[in-house]
Amino acid sequence: xxxxxxxxxxxxxxxxxxxxxxxxxxxxxxxxxxxxxxxxxxxxxxxxxxxxxxxxxxxxxxxxxxxxxxxxxxxxxxxxxxxxxxxxxxxxxxxxxxxxxxxxxxxxxxxxxxxxxxxxxxxxxxxxxxxxxxxxxxxxxxxxxxxxxxxxxxxxxxxxxxxxxxxxxxxxxxxxxxxxxxxxxxxxxxxxxxxxxxxxxxxxxxxxxxxxxxxxxxxxxxxxxxxxxxxxxxxxxxxxxxxxxxxxxxxxxxxxxxxxxxxxxxxxxxxxxxxxxxxxxxxxxxxxxxxxxxxxxxxxxxxxxxxxxxxxxxxxxxxxxxxxxxxxxxxxxxxxxxxxxxxxxxxxxxxxxxxxxxxxxxxxxxxxxxxxxxxxxxxxxxxxxxxxxxxxxxxxxxxxxxxxxxxxxxxxxxxxxxxxxxxxxxxxxxxxxxxxxxxxxxxxxxxxxxxxxxxxxxxxxxxxxxxxxxxxxxxxxx
Amino acid sequence: xxxxxxxxxxxxxxxxxxxxxxxxxxxxxxxxxxxxxxxxxxxxxxxxxxxxxxxxxxxxxxxxxxxxx
Numbered sequence: 001x002x003x004x005x006x007x008x009x010x011x012x013x014x015x016x017x018x019x020x021x022x023x024x025x026x027x028x029x030x031x032x033x034x035x036x037x038x039x040x041x042x043x044x045x046x047x048x049x050x051x052x053x054x055x056x057x058x059x060x061x062x063x064x065x066x067x068x069x070x071x072x073x074x075x076x077x078x079x080x081x082x083x084x085x086x087x088x089x090x091x092x093x094x095x096x097x098x099x100x101x102x103x104x105x106x107x108x109x110x111x112x113x114x115x116x117x118x119x120x121x122x123x124x125x126x127x128x129x130x131x132x133x134x135x136x137x138x139x140x141x142x143x144x145x146x147x148x149x150x151x152x153x154x155x156x157x158x159x160x161x162x163x164x165x166x167x168x169x170x171x172x173x174x175x176x177x178x179x180x181x182x183x184x185x186x187x188x189x190x191x192x193x194x195x196x197x198x199x200x201x202x203x204x205x206x207x208x209x210x211x212x213x214x215x216x217x218x219x220x221x222x223x224x225x226x227x228x229x230x231x232x233x234x235x236x237x238x239x240x241x242x243x244x245x246x247x248x249x250x251x252x253x254x255x256x257x258x259x260x261x262x263x264x265x266x267x268x269x270x271x272x273x274x275x276x277x278x279x280x281x282x283x284x285x286x287x288x289x290x291x292x293x294x295x296x297x298x299x300x301x302x303x304x305x306x307x308x309x310x311x312x313x314x315x316x317x318x319x320x321x322x323x324x325x326x327x328x329x330x331x332x333x334x335x336x337x338x339x340x341x342x343x344x345x346x347x348x349x350x351x352x353x354x355x356x357x358x359x360x361x362x363x364x365x366x367x368x369x370x371x372x373x374x375x376x377x378x379x380x381x382x383x384x385x386x387x388x389x390x391x392x393x394x395x396x397x398x399x400x401x402x403x404x405x406x407x408x409x410x411x412x413x414x415x416x417x418x419x420x421x422x423x424x425x426x427x428x429x430x431x432x433x434x435x436x437x438x439x440x441x442x443x444x445x446x447x448x449x450x451x452x453x454x455x456x457x458x459x460x461x462x463x464x465x466x467x468x469x470x471x472x473x474x475x476x477x478x
Numbered sequence: 479x480x481x482x483x484x485x486x487x488x489x490x491x492x493x494x495x496x497x498x499x500x501x502x503x504x505x506x507x508x509x510x511x512x513x514x515x516x517x518x519x520x521x522x523x524x525x526x527x528x529x530x531x532x533x534x535x536x537x538x539x540x541x542x543x544x545x546x547x
Contacts, residue, residue, distance in 0.1 A: 218538065347510075350504060351517035354499070359523055365537045366532070369530070
């Protein structure tokens with residue numbers, strides 16, 4: 001086996017501070033030019049050296065990861081059949097159960113918790129050959145978008161977003177090759193967008209949530225954050241599919257998203273919303289997204305203006321539903337150990353307790369309007385393209401952000417454009433599409449038809465084939 | 479966040495929050511009730527939904543696979 005640093009340099013031509021992508025690493029391991037042990041050691045060394053700058057990990061499974069890596073290397077030596085993620089170091093948001101380890105969900109409420117069995121996603125990642133390198137920070141119980149204490153690798157004075165902020169920061173800083181997140185109002189796509197990554201919220205029910213701490217049963221989704229669309233596709237393919245033990249899982253066959261990934265966008269109709277999505281985005285974000293759409297048009301896609309009726313109702317509906325469902329999930333602990341929640345989460349949960357049954361049911365009724373609006377919009381196009389976020393990463397200690405000339409609480413600002421895909425359950429992909437004048441990433445969101453992850457991944461891949469935003473790396477050193 | 483004032487109406491609202499939470503087994507003081515009130519938008523949100531043309535629409539069921547044909 002060749003030393004990782006040599007292989008990485010050869011594979012990525014990006015110098016000593018880089019790591020291969022998932023696709024590059026898997027191919028190199030398969031070709032026996034990259035040692036899973038050396039790759040895992042490199043990741044662990046980087047975590048030790050760089051993570052103190054961004055605080056993305058809550059637990060590093062160094063011993064277990066190295067043991068897995070040695071087993072992976074032996075399997076390669078024996079010529080065994082290898083999974084698509086064989087030897088690839090992956091991190092899990094600290095909501096995912098790993099048997100024998102705590103799932104603290106960013107909260108003192110979970111102190112002493114030890115998972116008895118793996119989450120279904122953990123099981124599937126391991127079956128695909130992934131090496132679980134550790135757990136990364138989540139906003140407490142995923143109920144927020146800050147993810148303290150984690151910092152954004154592009155500017156540590158800003159947040160990485162959330163609630164999968166640790167996942168995003170770790171991938172962006174090359175402290176793992178991929179990470180799992182969860183998304184209730186945008187918590188995969190928001191941090192992916194703020195840190196220049198690719199993030200996929202699959203269709204509701206497409207990826208199992210069993211063994212992942214819940215925030216809101218009817219809005220939670222699980223999915224990956226990676227550096228490239230191709231990496232996201234390979235992780236998604238490894239974890240997607242029906243789980244009969246998850247009541248939210250849906251028995252719809254998963255197509256092979258990898259085989260069509262390079263098919264391009266010729267003939268695809270991409271909807272560009274005429275309402276809501278671009279209204280309050282900063283001008284440079286709007287410009288960057290329109291430039292990205294021009295790239296897709298030049299690659300053969302047809303851009304079509306579309307209206308998305310009732311989409312503006314999404315934020316209110318999602319806020320109501322999350323508030324009530326989270327309060328229901330936490331009702332016992334909120335009464336027996338309220339002091340163990342952070343003040344912010346405790347307030348949000350108590351506010352959820354005050355929402356009436358009628359209001360909750362009305363919010364679920366409103367979802368039908370939003371779904372109908374998207375059905376109408378998607379009847380004429382394959383994808384709806386929007387900005388992922390209306391702003392770039394807010395300052396770490398900011399309570400508000402400017403939206404359309406007003407100061408608004410950070411959470412509704414960051415989830416404004418992502419929450420519609422939670423209300424509807426539609427698949428949505430965040431793809432980096434440039435940088436603002438402040439040096440922070442800007443992101444394109446591609447929303448697809450139900451269970452059609454393959455088309456948004458194909459479009460994202462076509463975009464990344466024409467651009468290099470996804471190859472940019474934040475400069476962190478110690 | 480909602481603007482939470484200091485007048486008599488706010489005092490009544492804070493007391494109502496305390497009573498409602500207390501009735502459901504959550505004990506809070508006035509200060510905590512005021513913080514919750516700042517996050518709670520129940521009156522406005524309830525009114526907002528009542529103003530929508532929901533007609534005979536049935537709610538999405540929490541665990542219903544919404545896009546099944």
